Amino acid sequence: MAIQQTLSIIKPDGVEKNVIGKVVGRFEEEGLVPVAMRMVHLSQQEAEGFYAVHRERPFFGELVEFMTRGPVVVMVLEGEDAVARNREVMGATNPAEAAEGTLRALYASGIEENTVHGSDSEENAAKEIKYFFSDVQVFSRS
Numbered sequence: 420m421a422i423q424q425t426l427s428i429i430k431p432d433g434v435e436k437n438v439i440g441k442v443v444g445r446f447e448e449e450g451l452v453p454v455a456m457r458m459v460h461l462s463q464q465e466a467e468g469f470y471a472v473h474r475e476r477p478f479f480g481e482l483v484e485f486m487t488r489g490p491v492v493v494m495v496l497e498g499e500d501a502v503a504r505n506r507e508v509m510g511a512t513n514p515a516e517a518a519e520g521t522l523r524a525l526y527a528s529g530i531e532e533n534t535v536h537g538s539d540s541e542e543n544a545a546k547e548i549k550y551f552f553s554d555v556q557v558f559s560r561s
């Protein structure tokens with residue numbers, strides 16, 4: 420296994436529920452350490468650009484509306500096998516299917532308001548990190 424970086428977002432529902440600290444704490448406990456972090460209220464254009472791969476999906480409009488409802492926390496997490504590890508810690512997209520103890524089982528209220536986003540591949544992680552952070556804003560702690 421190699422050290423990787425992945426993009427994580429605490430979505431508007433997670434910020435509203437005041438679980439930023441719990442989510443970040445859980446990542447740290449799991450060996451996924453933040454190496455870049457900021458809070459941002461996404462514009463419609465920024466949310467549409469981030470989720471461009473889903474543009475043709477029937478839920479795209481709702482997803483953009485939700486993601487622009489309030490501020491989000493965008494972070495880069497670093498650790499062993501970080502892309503897959505982050506997805507394990509988050510749990511399934513639909514919280515009804517998320518394993519017990521995962522972030523989505525604990526905090527998500529539905530398939531859309533699912534509290535956290537995580538990159539689904541190393542290739543997408545690199546693209547998503549670049550979408551929010553320049554090279555000098557990302558540190559390395561490994």
Ligand code: CMP
Pocket residue numbers: 473478482512530531532533535536537
């Ligand atoms: P995320 O991992 O951020 O990637 C795309 C997002 O689209 C996903 O989390 C969900 O929030 C949302 N999503 C996926 N499937 C559906 C669906 N069937 N209905 C509404 N939203 C969805």
